[in-house]
Amino acid sequence: MITKAIVEDAPELNALVNSAYRGDSSRQGWTTEADLLDGTRIDTDGIAELIKTQGTTLLKYVEEGEILGCVELKKSEGKLYLGMLTVRPNLQGKGIGKTLLKAAEAEAKSQSCASIFMTVISVRKELIDWYVRHGYQLTGDRKPFAFTDPLFGQPKMKLEFVVLEKKL
Numbered sequence: 001m002i003t004k005a006i007v008e009d010a011p012e013l014n015a016l017v018n019s020a021y022r023g024d025s026s027r028q029g030w031t032t033e034a035d036l037l038d039g040t041r042i043d044t045d046g047i048a049e050l051i052k053t054q055g056t057t058l059l060k061y062v063e064e065g066e067i068l069g070c071v072e073l074k075k076s077e078g079k080l081y082l083g084m085l086t087v088r089p090n091l092q093g094k095g096i097g098k099t100l101l102k103a104a105e106a107e108a109k110s111q112s113c114a115s116i117f118m119t120v121i122s123v124r125k126e127l128i129d130w131y132v133r134h135g136y137q138l139t140g141d142r143k144p145f146a147f148t149d150p151l152f153g154q155p156k157m158k159l160e161f162v163v164l165e166k167k168l
Contacts, residue, residue, distance in 0.1 A: 002103045005058040005070065010048040012067050013060065017041050020086045022153065029089030031127060037153030042084070059103055061087075061096055069096045071104050079165075080108035082118040101134055109168055116168065119143055119161035128162065136164040 005013060019025040021041040026032035033041070050072055051058050061069035068091055072084040082104050087096045108116045120128050122142065132138070145159035 001062050002059055002100065003062065005047075005051050005060045005067075007048050007051050009058075009060060009067060010044045010051065013047045013058070013070055014042060014044040016067055016070065016088060017047070017084060017086050020089050020092075026089055029087065029092035031087070031092060032089075033121070033124075033153070036121060036123065036157065036159060037155055039153040041153060057107060059100065059107070061100055069100050071100045073104055073107055075111055075113065078112075078114050080104070080111060080113040080116045082116050097130075098134070105166070105168060114168060115165050117163060117165040119163055121145065122160050122162045128164065131164050134166075136166045139163045139165050 018041050020029060020031060021033045022037065022039065024034070026034050047058070050056050053074075055076075056072065056074045059071050059073065060067045069087040070084065071082060071086070074081040074083070082101075085097060085100060085104075087100070105116055116136075117139075118131070118136070120131065122128075128138070139162075141163040143161040143163065145155060145161060
């Protein structure tokens with residue numbers, strides 16, 4: 001079941017997101033950033049702030065009372081930004097990510113957005129290819145990985161983002 005996250009979900013969502021993106025636990029899945037960045041992806045307060053932010057929606061995928069996935073959505077200039085698509089590492093490849101992606105696209109349509117877009121670290125070829133298989137296209141735009149806040153991790157190499165977009 002997919003529903004909107006509430007502030008009380010923040011600790012569980014924090015554990016989920018960090019387990020999927022960073023550290024040894026993330027290596028159980030194919031979406032790890034552990035070789036690219038040290039540190040955490042986000043913290044509980046950061047997730048709570050996202051949930052409380054006007055114009056931002058955090059969807060969660062729940063089975064048997066456990067949050068197994070999530071995705072951040074933020075409306076921006078008639079488009080919907082998709083970020084932090086997360087699936088518990090040991091459950092990746094079982095369709096939860098696809099389900100969350102479809103829910104994100106439905107949310108974009110319900111908000112009258114013309115498209116949905118995202119940024120992905122450019123060296124994450126498998127992930128970029130996954131989005132392309134689901135109808136997203138590389139726009140040719142690139143953005144610097146300019147985070148200085150350790151909450152977003154400490155890069156182990158020079159990184160940049162590519163922008164992908166899907167017209168709805």
